[in-house]
Amino acid sequence: MKKITPKSKSTKLTSTKPKATKSTVTRSKIKKIGSKSFCAMPVVPIREFPSGFDPRRASVILSNSAKWANMTVLKYCFFTNANWKGSAAEVSIVRSAFNTWKAIGIGLEFQEMTDPEEAEIRIGFLRGDGAWSYVGREILTIPSTDRTMNFGWDISSDFDTALHEIGHTLGLHHEHQNPNAGIEWNEENVYRDLAQPPNSWSRATTHHNILKKLNPAEVDGSNWDPNSIMEYNLAPGWVKKPEQFSNGLTPVGGLSSDDKTWVKKFYPPKRKIIPELKLFQSVEITAADGLQEDFYFIPKVSKKYKIQTIGKLDTVMVLSEMIGGRPVYLSGDDDSGKDLNSFIEMRLIKNRKYLINIRILYRPANGSGGIVVTK
Numbered sequence: 001m002k003k004i005t006p007k008s009k010s011t012k013l014t015s016t017k018p019k020a021t022k023s024t025v026t027r028s029k030i031k032k033i034g035s036k037s038f039c040a041m042p043v044v045p046i047r048e049f050p051s052g053f054d055p056r057r058a059s060v061i062l063s064n065s066a067k068w069a070n071m072t073v074l075k076y077c078f079f080t081n082a083n084w085k086g087s088a089a090e091v092s093i094v095r096s097a098f099n100t101w102k103a104i105g106i107g108l109e110f111q112e113m114t115d116p117e118e119a120e121i122r123i124g125f126l127r128g129d130g131a132w133s134y135v136g137r138e139i140l141t142i143p144s145t146d147r148t149m150n151f152g153w154d155i156s157s158d159f160d161t162a163l164h165e166i167g168h169t170l171g172l173h174h175e176h177q178n179p180n181a182g183i184e185w186n187e188e189n190v191y192r193d194l195a196q197p198p199n200s201w202s203r204a205t206t207h208h209n210i211l212k213k214l215n216p217a218e219v220d221g222s223n224w225d226p227n228s229i230m231e232y233n234l235a236p237g238w239v240k241k242p243e244q245f246s247n248g249l250t251p252v253g254g255l256s257s258d259d260k261t262w263v264k265k266f267y268p269p270k271r272k273i274i275p276e277l278k279l280f281q282s283v284e285i286t287a288a289d290g291l292q293e294d295f296y297f298i299p300k301v302s303k304k305y306k307i308q309t310i311g312k313l314d315t316v317m318v319l320s321e322m323i324g325g326r327p328v329y330l331s332g333d334d335d336s337g338k339d340l341n342s343f344i345e346m347r348l349i350k351n352r353k354y355l356i357n358i359r360i361l362y363r364p365a366n367g368s369g370g371i372v373v374t375k
């Protein structure tokens with residue numbers, strides 16, 4: 001166990017949000033290809049690291065930063081103002097899609113709220129604005145008056161689009177942008193088809209959503225899954241290689257077996273036994289990059305406590321209080337890319353049960369680390 005390195009006192013304790021603002025975020029518009037409508041993801045600036053920063057560390061942090069702390073109760077709501085309101089059938093299909101993701105057996109939970117101020121996932125149905133969602137924790141950068149997900153066409157019989165957008169919110173990217181897919185595009189065919197009415201995509205939008213390959217670290221080493229819910233219908237003439245897709249690709253629909261495997265790897269079912277931390281007793285964290293460990297802490301005295309990681313891990317730490325068997329968020333910290341430790345100082349009440357989630361964003365080679373609670 002390495003020596004505890006206390007965090008700078010000036011560091012804010014409550015923010016786990018990536019640094020992006022509304023003014024730096026732009027959205028792509030209009031997504032129809034022939035009779036098929038496509039999702040077009042918002043363009044979000046990529047986090048920058050200081051010059052000389054280890055590029056592998058940066059790419060692993062970027063890849064893992066999108067994931068939520070497992071066991072989080074993600075709250076969603078539907079806007080009810082005239083422009084953004086969906087029909088009862090559309091709202092119902094989105095609810096069903098949340099239930100379908102949950103039914104895989106993931107540790108995340110979803111809860112519907114009526115007040116957008118209380119929801120991380122805020123859903124609109126603005127016609128003509130396409131279907132899109134921010135990816136994972138990116139949605140925390142969006143002001144609470146704005147949408148984090150939109151359905152721009154009638155989805156009352158389009159269950160897959162609802163599943164797809166929720167997939168982005170869980171941290172999934174487009175499958176055809178998987179660099180392991182080995183797709184060679186007839187790029188000009190793709191640009192040409194999507195630029196024509198009624199699609200009207202710019203080359204930049206087509207590149208962002210189709211042709212651009214993801215950073216290899218962002219795909220968790222998985223192979224291409226043509227039947228993923230995150231895969232598009234690809235038109236004939238777009239794919240050069242693999243040749244069997246030169247006449248197009250139509251995924252079978254619904255969540256694929258690999259979709260379910262991926263989401264359960266990062267959001268496994270809640271463990272029956274979660275270890276309890278004792279005051280001043282550090283515990284080693286052994287989880288690999290991208291994975292998570294959880295602990296309970298039950299104070300014997302009501303007072304301020306310091307909860308912090310130890311060592312050189314890049315982590316996101318979330319502190320919640322267990323109320324009615326569910327974690328209620330209190331605070332979080334993200335020490336990724338900094339030579340500090342995740343740290344939360346908060347007054348805790350005796351005999352209440354607190355949950356601490358540690359998501360490992362990056363573990364250096366041979367890097368050890370742990371967690372400790374002190375006074």
Ligand SMILES: [Zn+2]
Nearest residue numbers: 039040041164
């Ligand atoms: Zn999409």
